[in-house]
Amino acid sequence: MKLWAKRATHTAGVLVAAAGLALAASAPASAAPPNTATGLKATGLIPANPLVASAFPGTSPNHAASLNLPPLLTTGAVDTAAGPTTASATVSGLNISLSPLASLTAGTLTSNCSYNSVTGVVSADSNIENGKVVLLGTPIFLTPHPTPNTTLTLPGLATLILNRQTTGPDGTVTVDALSVSLVSGLENVVLATSTCNAATLS
Structure with missing residues (x-):
């Protein structure tokens, strides 16, 4: 027994x-998180949830005729899109007030990313067309197609990061066409963001 x-x-x-x-x-x-694209987001004294946001799986593409965050910034048309292996964002007609004596303008900001299922690699890029900072009447022109994480510091005003790129532990890549940190981080604005996973979503 x-x-x-x-x-x-x-x-x-x-x-x-x-x-x-x-x-x-x-x-x-x-499940991998969705591929996403965002026109604008802001934190600090003038917060804004991600605006004109697209996602896959989810809602895509999305469009806004303009965005306005008074008294900080205005834009023209904003377009975002996300797919199974790609994401892209475009912001046109940007005008940011950095201070009473300084401003930042850009004709078009774009970012995009894509996943290559053959190589298993996510690539990303961004561009700034006709971008410039005007400080006390003097223009400082922003380089189009900047190298990743190009930083421009305006002492006492702002720190700009052009083509900001970050890679997560899982290979997910996020690219921001422009990141602006005003007055020691009291206001942070990120424009034209695209995020792609290291996976094919379907």
Whole structure:
């Protein structure tokens, strides 16, 4: 009787372990977050949730005729889109008041990213057309197609990061065409953001 009980207990343990392995094998992997694109987001004294945001899976493309965050900034048309392996964002007609004596303007800001399923690599890029800072009447022109994470510091006013790119532990890449930090971080604005996962979403 004792021998039978031991065998039954052993058999039950094997069955439970096997069932656990089967469930683990059949359980789906954690779903990747969506590819996304955002026209503008801001934190600080004048906050703004992500505006003109697209996502895949989700809603895409999206468009706004203009954006206005008084007294900080205005834009013209904003367009975003996201797909199974790509994301892109475009902001036109940007005008930011850095201070009563300084402003930043740009004709067009764009960012894009894409996942290559063959190489398993996410690539990203951004561009600033006709961008400039005017400080006390003197223009400082922003380089189009800047190298990633190009930084321009305006002492006492702002820090600009052009083509800001970050890569997550899972290979996800985020690119911002322009990041603006005003007055030691009291206001932060990010424009034309695209994020792509290192995976094909469908």
